[in-house]
Amino acid sequence: MKFAISDVITITKRQLLQLVRVPEVLVFSTIQPVMFVLLFRFVFGGSIASGQPGGYVQLLMPGIFVQTVAFTLASTAIGLAEDMKKGLIDRFRSLPISRGAVIIGRTFGDALLNILVLVVMATAGFAVGWRPTSGILKTSLAFLFLFVFGYALSWIGILVGLSVKEARTVQSVGFLVTFPLTFLSNAFAPTTGMPRALQYFAEWNPVSTMVAACRQLFGLKNQFGATANSWPSQHPLQTSLLYMVVLMVVFIPLSIRKYKNFSS
Amino acid sequence: MKSVIAEHLVKTYRKGEVVALNDLSLDVEEGTVLGVLGPNGAGKTTTVRILATLLKPDSGHATVAGIDVIKNPDKVRELIGLSGQYAAVDETLTGWDNLVMFGRLYHLGRQPSIDRANELLERFDLTEAARRPIKTYSGGMRRRLDLAASLIVKPKILFLDEPTTGLDPRGRQDMWGVIQDLVKGGVTLLLTTQYLEEADQLADEIAVIDRGTVIARGTSDALKKQVGGERLEITVENADVAAAQEIVARVSGHSTHLDLRTISAPVQTGSVALMETLRALDDAKIHPLDIGLKRPSLDDVFLSLTGHIAEETVVEPAKKKRGGKK
Ligand SMILES: Nc1ncnc2c1ncn2[C@@H]1O[C@H](COP(=O)(O)OP(=O)(O)O)[C@@H](O)[C@H]1O
Ligand SMILES: [Mg+2]
Numbered sequence: 001m002k003f004a005i006s007d008v009i010t011i012t013k014r015q016l017l018q019l020v021r022v023p024e025v026l027v028f029s030t031i032q033p034v035m036f037v038l039l040f041r042f043v044f045g046g047s048i049a050s051g052q053p054g055g056y057v058q059l060l061m062p063g064i065f066v067q068t069v070a071f072t073l074a075s076t077a078i079g080l081a082e083d084m085k086k087g088l089i090d091r092f093r094s095l096p097i098s099r100g101a102v103i104i105g106r107t108f109g110d111a112l113l114n115i116l117v118l119v120v121m122a123t124a125g126f127a128v129g130w131r132p133t134s135g136i137l138k139t140s141l142a143f144l145f146l147f148v149f150g151y152a153l154s155w156i157g158i159l160v161g162l163s164v165k166e167a168r169t170v171q172s173v174g175f176l177v178t179f180p181l182t183f184l185s186n187a188f189a190p191t192t193g194m195p196r197a198l199q200y201f202a203e204w205n206p207v208s209t210m211v212a213a214c215r216q217l218f219g220l221k222n223q224f225g226a227t228a229n230s231w232p233s234q235h236p237l238q239t240s241l242l243y244m245v246v247l248m249v250v251f252i253p254l255s256i257r258k259y260k261n262f263s264s
Numbered sequence: 265m266k267s268v269i270a271e272h273l274v275k276t277y278r279k280g281e282v283v284a285l286n287d288l289s290l291d292v293e294e295g296t297v298l299g300v301l302g303p304n305g306a307g308k309t310t311t312v313r314i315l316a317t318l319l320k321p322d323s324g325h326a327t328v329a330g331i332d333v334i335k336n337p338d339k340v341r342e343l344i345g346l347s348g349q350y351a352a353v354d355e356t357l358t359g360w361d362n363l364v365m366f367g368r369l370y371h372l373g374r375q376p377s378i379d380r381a382n383e384l385l386e387r388f389d390l391t392e393a394a395r396r397p398i399k400t401y402s403g404g405m406r407r408r409l410d411l412a413a414s415l416i417v418k419p420k421i422l423f424l425d426e427p428t429t430g431l432d433p434r435g436r437q438d439m440w441g442v443i444q445d446l447v448k449g450g451v452t453l454l455l456t457t458q459y460l461e462e463a464d465q466l467a468d469e470i471a472v473i474d475r476g477t478v479i480a481r482g483t484s485d486a487l488k489k490q491v492g493g494e495r496l497e498i499t500v501e502n503a504d505v506a507a508a509q510e511i512v513a514r515v516s517g518h519s520t521h522l523d524l525r526t527i528s529a530p531v532q533t534g535s536v537a538l539m540e541t542l543r544a545l546d547d548a549k550i551h552p553l554d555i556g557l558k559r560p561s562l563d564d565v566f567l568s569l570t571g572h573i574a575e576e577t578v579v580e581p582a583k584k585k586r587g588g589k590k
Contacts, residue, residue: 003371010368017365018356021397087352091413094316095369096341 004098011092011105015079016112029075029113030120033068037121040064040188041128061121061130062142062214063187066207068121069114069150070182074174076110076157081167100256107154114150118143134219142217145240149210152244155251162258186222187211203230206243212236267421267452268292268315273324275310275476284310285321286476292454297447299467299484300456303566307476308456309349312425315454316346328421345414349425351406353398359385359409360394366413384412388442404435408442415446422446424455428462440465460565464488472565480569488560490568494534496541499526499554508552511544528558 019026040060080103083089092102122130122143132139157174164170184198185191185207191199202208212222213236222236232239268291275285285307292298302308313319315326317337326333328340353362360381367377385394388408393401398409407427414422427443428436443466447453457463463470464484472480472487480487496516500508502525509527512520515537516529531537534557545552 006371007369010365014354014357014365017361021358021361022356086355087348087350088354090318090348091346091352093318094341094346096338097369
């Protein structure tokens with residue numbers, strides 16, 4: 001047990017060390033979301049009516065936060081697939097270390113990276129006028145939600161990374177999953193403009209409920225489409241929490257089992 | 265005592281369509297080196313992965329240091345070192361980072377991990393590169409670092425999967441030196457290779473495998489005798505062919521083989537035969553265009569053992585690319 005913890009720490013440390021050795025990775029993983037903030041704020045911000053005090057950026061930031069943590073799925077999967085391809089996972093498996101330490105360590109590493117990215121984005125958001133109005137407690141709770149959501153998705157990433165062995169395939173699969181999820185949601189525009197069927201999808205989409213939850217926690221009126229009185233749009237916090245719990249309950253054991261039985 | 269025993273290993277892929285191992289058995293005597301020689305796709309990596317507990321066979325049985333690799337993999341992992349076919353280290357980290365990390369994963373404690381890392385870097389001539397990311401290393405340096413990583417806890421039993429494939433001749437020589445030192449230190453080594461010469465240099469005994477099973481086994485000498493040992497090969501001007509053929513036949517004591525202007529024949533002791541031939545040619549005032557000894561290759565071994573050449577093309581070491589299938 002003592003070793004199990006130290007194994008996880010060693011693996012997590014390895015990922016942080018990678019960031020120190022190749023700082024470009026960190027720069028690129030934060031530049032993209034910051035670019036999104038600026039693009040949406042200054043390019044589309046003028047033409048999208050928000051109906052919120054403080055303008056579009058208030059609505060936008062929760063959307064970008066959620067989109068960014070949603071990409072954890074892809075980045076965890078890609079990192080794991082690369083390690084597998086390079087034979088590093090084989091080497092780890094030939095060591096007398098506790099089972100699961102390698103993938104648990106990776107999810108921790110990616111979670112720590114997420115904290116950093118969220119801090120950078122919040123700063124960028126603040127610089128362009130984003131102001132949560134709900135007080136420190138609720139704002140912190142929103143970030144906790146974002147953090148845990150990213151962590152839960154990380155475990156799907158583990159399963160994807162173990163199943164699809166080619167890093168490039170993982171990348172495409174990752175984007176194929178995350179793009180529709182983030183755009184078929186209320187993240188960047190109200191869902192009222194969508195065809196009816198898509199509105200239903202968008203409403204139950206975990207990205208939407210997360211965005212709605214964050215908006216609520218940041219002190220905003222939430223925006224949903226024609227079905228605005230549906231359960232997920234009425235209870236975004238509960239729905240999001242439920243999603244996170246279900247994701248972790250399902251994917252953590254699945255991923256660990258897959259890792260233990262995995263052989264190529 | 266046998267340190268490694270594999271009995272009747274069978275491993276298939278794609279629901280039995282691809283047979284990677286077909287009733288493979290081998291063993292390694294404690295403190296000796298077994299060279300597992302075979303072409304691409306023969307089943308070398310599969311064998312190593314099973315013995316190193318990374319893969320479960322469909323059937324069969326294997327022990328390392330008397331411990332069952334299937335029933336007790338954790339125990340086996342504490343005793344072995346493995347260096348796979350492709351250097352498996354974290355490329356973004358430095359050599360030092362990697363070794364310290366592996367030390368920690370072997371539960372060495374912080375300072376002992378650092379000490380061991382420094383010691384191994386020194387021993388494998390990597391001290392200068394220690395603080396550079398692995399990405400910047402040459403193929404030979406990567407392999408040496410990978411080997412170092414497998415030696416952190418001084419394992420008594422070591423598996424090396426094609427340790428020199430992909431290295432240039434210089435890198436190969438270095439690697440051979442490193443491995444020979446290890447062997448002097450008393451480890452039991454199972455080494456796979458595609459090169460007869462490498463097995464000849466490093467192994468006490470050689471097991472030739474083809475299509476997932478051992479087709480011949482014995483000392484390097486016995487194997488070479490079976491294959492026919494070295495051949496003398498000389499190329500001369502057309503006008504000199506007849507005279508040269510006579511000389512070669514006399515030196516070798518065997519009938520010669522002629523291919524255009526190239527004459528070849530099996531010889532007992534290559535260097536002696538070479539000198540004798542040169543002297544005789546000189547006396548006869550024949551200037552050879554080319555002369556040399558040809559050691560039997562894996563292809564020759566296969567030809568004489570199975571009557572067919574190695575199934576998959578054997579890639580030359582310098583041209584072999586990293587990566588690809590595992
Ligand atoms: N994961 C796999 N899926 C399907 N076939 C495989 C897999 N791994 C190995 N094989 C096949 O098993 C055979 C033996 O492979 P391997 O042990 O890697 O050979 P070697 O290391 O001697 O080149 C080859 O035909 C190879 O294609
Ligand atoms: Mg191989």
